[in-house]
Amino acid sequence: MGALTFDALLRSLKQGGRDERGAGKGEAAPDAVYYLHGDEYVLKDEAVQALVDRVLDAGARDFNFDQRSAGELDAEAFHSLVNTPPLLAAVRVVVLRGVENVRKTSKVRQALVRYLQAPNPTTLLILVQGAGEPPDAELARSATTVAIEPLPAPRVHKWVAHRAKQLQLTLEPDAAELLVQTVGNDLGALAGELEKLAAVVAGRTSGGGATREDVAALVGARPGQTLQDLIDAALERRAAAAARLIEPVLEQAGMTGVRILMALGTALLGTALGRAELDRGTPPGRLAAALLGQLRAARPFGLGSWEQTAARWASWATHWSAASLRAALRLALDADRALKSTTLTDERGILVQLVLALGVLQREAA
Numbered sequence: 001m002g003a004l005t006f007d008a009l010l011r012s013l014k015q016g017g018r019d020e021r022g023a024g025k026g027e028a029a030p031d032a033v034y035y036l037h038g039d040e041y042v043l044k045d046e047a048v049q050a051l052v053d054r055v056l057d058a059g060a061r062d063f064n065f066d067q068r069s070a071g072e073l074d075a076e077a078f079h080s081l082v083n084t085p086p087l088l089a090a091v092r093v094v095v096l097r098g099v100e101n102v103r104k105t106s107k108v109r110q111a112l113v114r115y116l117q118a119p120n121p122t123t124l125l126i127l128v129q130g131a132g133e134p135p136d137a138e139l140a141r142s143a144t145t146v147a148i149e150p151l152p153a154p155r156v157h158k159w160v161a162h163r164a165k166q167l168q169l170t171l172e173p174d175a176a177e178l179l180v181q182t183v184g185n186d187l188g189a190l191a192g193e194l195e196k197l198a199a200v201v202a203g204r205t206s207g208g209g210a211t212r213e214d215v216a217a218l219v220g221a222r223p224g225q226t227l228q229d230l231i232d233a234a235l236e237r238r239a240a241a242a243a244r245l246i247e248p249v250l251e252q253a254g255m256t257g258v259r260i261l262m263a264l265g266t267a268l269l270g271t272a273l274g275r276a277e278l279d280r281g282t283p284p285g286r287l288a289a290a291l292l293g294q295l296r297a298a299r300p301f302g303l304g305s306w307e308q309t310a311a312r313w314a315s316w317a318t319h320w321s322a323a324s325l326r327a328a329l330r331l332a333l334d335a336d337r338a339l340k341s342t343t344l345t346d347e348r349g350i351l352v353q354l355v356l357a358l359g360v361l362q363r364e365a366a
Contacts, residue, residue: 002031003145006043009034013054030054031144032119035099037129037136038148042187047146048126052093055124060089068094070127071101075111082115082123090122097128099139116142153303156185163191167198170209178212181226182219182252189254193218219253227252227260231267235316239359243352250348257339257347264354265332267316270309272325274317288314324361331357 004012013030034051036044056064064086086092102109116139119125127139135145151159157180164171183189196218197210225248233242249255274291282290292310295303303309335354339347
């Protein structure tokens with residue numbers, strides 16, 4: 001069967017008039033079985049919603065939509081779900097979540113595999129697999145497979161704008177930037193904060209959209225005290241300033257020592273990449289463009305704006321030597337082990353010690 005990305009699925013489900021399987025004029029009908037896998041559960045929910053919207057009018061859903069946990073079904077219940085005829089509609093939709101929990105030797109698994117060879121034409125079956133599991137080759141062969149992975153950083157900002165629009169929330173650009181900086185690229189956490197912001201704005205008599213100050217008040221971040229401010233200070237030889245930022249950043253919603261260390265380690269690795277480019281002869285004036293090209297090729301997750309990231313790495317790389325960066329990464333690894341130790345719990349102390357030690361290395365590098 002076919003394999004799609006999340007974007008390709010949405011393109012294939014453009015809204016329009018519906019035929020007997022939900023296809024508009026000149027459009028292909030949705031397939032009989034979709035198998036969704038990957039690590040981004042929020043986008044999986046959006047994919048399910050898009051499929052349901054494509055084939056069912058709102059008034060027909062009460063009678064023609066079923067959602068179950070696959071691991072709780074037996075073969076008889078599965079047959080009943082997929083073979084029940086639709087009521088006052090052309091198609092029924094059945095969503096089975098957690099298909100990875102169905103044992104390969106179980107009767108319900110055998111019934112599912114047989115069904116996939118000849119699916120009911122009046123049922124749209126959507127199989128949803130949990131995160132952290134490899135694709136099931138047997139299911140993928142017999143269904144339209146949709147791989148749903150975390151969005152690259154630029155797409156996260158677009159997703160925030162899209163979700164805010166759904167919530168009828170006007171979000172100022174600097175407010176959106178601060179939200180992503182403080183909450184990160186976790187779409188579930190971002191969705192929760194956007195819903196809170198929408199409630200704040202809706203209850204305000206003065207009107208207007210959500211501002212940077214609204215976001216700061218909601219997530220506990222003050223201007224100049226974001227995670228990015230901390231990383232900037234650590235990589236810019238401002239060790240004392242970085243040390244002072246550890247505590248206020250740790251106090252922010254959803255922030256942990258491990259998350260700070262991951263961001264710091266990523267910054268060090270990116271700076272090391274920039275230093276390697278310089279050592280290979282890349283002119284400093286072209287370094288940011290070279291790093292941006294590498295980011296676009298690799299499409300890494302969780303870096304924010306690639307243009308801004310490349311510019312930061314290029315700027316920092318001119319102040320570090322390759323040797324000092326190797327030493328800094330060893331210090332970061334030691335801090336990681338300390339943070340994950342069952343006997344050490346002082347996140348603040350471990351991180352303060354790390355950024356102060358990096359300051360010493362930076363002075364040596366300079």
